[in-house]
Amino acid sequence: MIPSVPQSRYFRATYRAYVLMFFVYLLAPLLVVAVFAFNDSMFPSLPWGGWTLDWFFSDTEPKLGILYDGELMDSIGISATVALFTTLGSLLLATCNAFLFERKRFPGKDLLYLLMLTPLVIPGVILGVSILLMSSGIANDLESLTGYDIESLRPGLPLVVTGQFAFITTICTLIVSARLRKFNPSLEEAALNLGANRLQAAVTITVPYLSPALIGAGVVSFLMSFENFNTTLMLVGSEAPLTIAMFDRLREGSTPALNAVSLLLMMGSAVLVLISVVVQRDPT
Amino acid sequence: MRRSGFNLGLWLLLSPLLLWLLLLILLPHVDLLLISLRERVAPREYAFSLGNYREFFQEPLYWRTFARTALLSILATALTLLIAFPVSYYVAKMLRGRIKNALFLLCLIPFWVSELVRTYGWMILLRESGLVSNLLQWSGLSETPVELLYNDGAITVGLVYSAMLFMVVPLITTLDSLDDSLIEAGYDLGGSHWHVMWEIVIPHAMPGMVSGCILVFMLTLGNYLTPTLLGGKDSLWFTEQIYTQFITRFNWEQGSAFGILLLMLSSLIVWLGLRLSRQSFAQVMS
Numbered sequence: 001m002i003p004s005v006p007q008s009r010y011f012r013a014t015y016r017a018y019v020l021m022f023f024v025y026l027l028a029p030l031l032v033v034a035v036f037a038f039n040d041s042m043f044p045s046l047p048w049g050g051w052t053l054d055w056f057f058s059d060t061e062p063k064l065g066i067l068y069d070g071e072l073m074d075s076i077g078i079s080a081t082v083a084l085f086t087t088l089g090s091l092l093l094a095t096c097n098a099f100l101f102e103r104k105r106f107p108g109k110d111l112l113y114l115l116m117l118t119p120l121v122i123p124g125v126i127l128g129v130s131i132l133l134m135s136s137g138i139a140n141d142l143e144s145l146t147g148y149d150i151e152s153l154r155p156g157l158p159l160v161v162t163g164q165f166a167f168i169t170t171i172c173t174l175i176v177s178a179r180l181r182k183f184n185p186s187l188e189e190a191a192l193n194l195g196a197n198r199l200q201a202a203v204t205i206t207v208p209y210l211s212p213a214l215i216g217a218g219v220v221s222f223l224m225s226f227e228n229f230n231t232t233l234m235l236v237g238s239e240a241p242l243t244i245a246m247f248d249r250l251r252e253g254s255t256p257a258l259n260a261v262s263l264l265l266m267m268g269s270a271v272l273v274l275i276s277v278v279v280q281r282d283p284t
Numbered sequence: 285m286r287r288s289g290f291n292l293g294l295w296l297l298l299s300p301l302l303l304w305l306l307l308l309i310l311l312p313h314v315d316l317l318l319i320s321l322r323e324r325v326a327p328r329e330y331a332f333s334l335g336n337y338r339e340f341f342q343e344p345l346y347w348r349t350f351a352r353t354a355l356l357s358i359l360a361t362a363l364t365l366l367i368a369f370p371v372s373y374y375v376a377k378m379l380r381g382r383i384k385n386a387l388f389l390l391c392l393i394p395f396w397v398s399e400l401v402r403t404y405g406w407m408i409l410l411r412e413s414g415l416v417s418n419l420l421q422w423s424g425l426s427e428t429p430v431e432l433l434y435n436d437g438a439i440t441v442g443l444v445y446s447a448m449l450f451m452v453v454p455l456i457t458t459l460d461s462l463d464d465s466l467i468e469a470g471y472d473l474g475g476s477h478w479h480v481m482w483e484i485v486i487p488h489a490m491p492g493m494v495s496g497c498i499l500v501f502m503l504t505l506g507n508y509l510t511p512t513l514l515g516g517k518d519s520l521w522f523t524e525q526i527y528t529q530f531i532t533r534f535n536w537e538q539g540s541a542f543g544i545l546l547l548m549l550s551s552l553i554v555w556l557g558l559r560l561s562r563q564s565f566a567q568v569m570s
Contacts, residue, residue: 015374015378019370019374019375022367023387026390027390027393029404029405029406029408030393030401030405031405032415033404033405033408046414046415046418093301093304096296096297096300100297106294121502122547123523123546125506125508125526125527125543131308132530133319133540198293227397227398229398229508229509230507230508230523233527234530234531243398243400246400247509250400250407250513265397265401266396273396
């Protein structure tokens with residue numbers, strides 16, 4: 001069944017209809033979320049109450065627009081901060097890892113590589129729980145030993161960053177390694193021959209070559225952190241990142257305000273993804 | 285490369301990796317195991333015990349939830365494969381050029397949207413006052429509003445949706461690498477559609493199918509949002525049990541035992557999948 005092999009018209013039409021239905025299935029939930037952000041009604045459901053921008057810009061209850069909703073806006077700020085720290089940490093470690101696995105030879109390398117991949121197969125809830133257990137254990141021990149309670153080992157944003165960092169690093173490492181593997185080492189050797197030391201060669205030749213992958217990995221990890229729910233849920237303290245705040249609201253009963261936040265989220269992701277696509281398309 | 289007794293560069297690169305794996309991956313899971321194997325005998329005093337695991341097997345709610353989670357995950361994985369395969373084949377083999385790339389990118393879009401938003405979209409579609417219910421009434425298939433949320437069907441739809449991307453991408457990649465002339469040769473030698481599918485396409489796509497299935501199964505098993513939001517109060521997903529034990533009941537010993545059990549189940553399935561397809565873990569993940 002390829003275009004060069006004859007197929008009946010009936011078969012071809014059915015197949016095409018199936019693929020079309022698949023894409024409807026794929027996009028329907030997203031479109032629905034976006035459209036109901038403009039519903040002039042208290043509920044994100046039919047009947048349609050007419051178009052409105054109140055869910056974004058209104059500053060009065062009951063249709064409080066999200067821009068005036070302090071709780072939601074704060075949670076967006078929290079999520080962005082968490083995502084920023086997670087991304088920076090993951091990128092830094094991922095770059096080290098990529099150089100280690102692509103450039104160095106050492107005993108136990110294969111085993112370490114496998115271990116490096118395991119965060120991908122640990123369910124997020126379990127990863128969160130196990131980090132919660134260990135940090136609480138350490139905090140309790142320290143408290144009984146020294147009498148100090150270290151706040152950042154208790155559930156809260158530092159732990160959320162730690163938990164997300166633990167698995168996002170793996171994904172970044174895979175992205176950066178893939179690009180480093182394609183790098184031609186003779187470029188770096190040329191720099192060394194021309195009198196650069198190893199660090200200079202890395203900074204002027206290799207890192208610029210890696211930058212599309214670094215930006216791509218940065219975008220992926222920022223989005224994954226921003227949108228993470230499972231690991232975050234287990235480690236979160238009193239300050240709720242956006243996904244947690246939205247989840248709490250969803251359980252109370254939803255209003256189109258949630259659609260409005262979702263639409264903002266989707267647009268934000270779209271912009272970031274576009275940036276990474278443009279950067280990675282650049283032929284270097 | 286220069287060899288020396290103590291390689292500073294190596295250690296500079298190696299130590300952050302070791303710290304990360306040790307402190308954030310290995311030790312926490314060892315801790316999880318140890319805590320699951322103890323029991324509180326007095327305040328702040330613990331003893332070794334298998335009681336938490338005994339509790340799991342003696343309390344029907346727990347093991348039934350576990351079995352249910354596993355079975356529904358297998359069902360969702362199978363459905364995802366069935367739905368994704370024809371689409372991936374279409375994108376990889378029937379299309380060319382720009383439209384192919386466009387459709388491939390379209391497949392990726394849901395991944396960039398938060399799982400919460402996607403699940404929320406399904407809630408809007410499936411709830412009693414939702415779009416599907418209204419569509420059914422409008423078309424005359426139903427007289428009254430239909431509640432499609434809060435049942436196993438809704439959970440399955442959501443799970444398949446969340447996991448679809450992780451099936452489609454490996455499938456398209458492997459199918460794309462199959463040379464068209466092999467398919468043509470199959471037809472030239474007198475094979476039927478069915479034969480060519482079974483003897484040429486599917487064996488070639490097997491690595492992609494296995495990686496896809498493993499990823500989808502893992503994600504489904506560990507999913508928390510979809511069952512909670514689409515399944516309602518009685519959704520009974522095992523990750524919810526873990527959450528309840530840890531956060532609501534504060535019974536960390538029991539929760540750890542559940543965590544270990546879930547981890548064992550998922551490792552077992554990954555191992556079986558790799559065994560059946562004779563692939564290595566590193567191959568599947570990259």
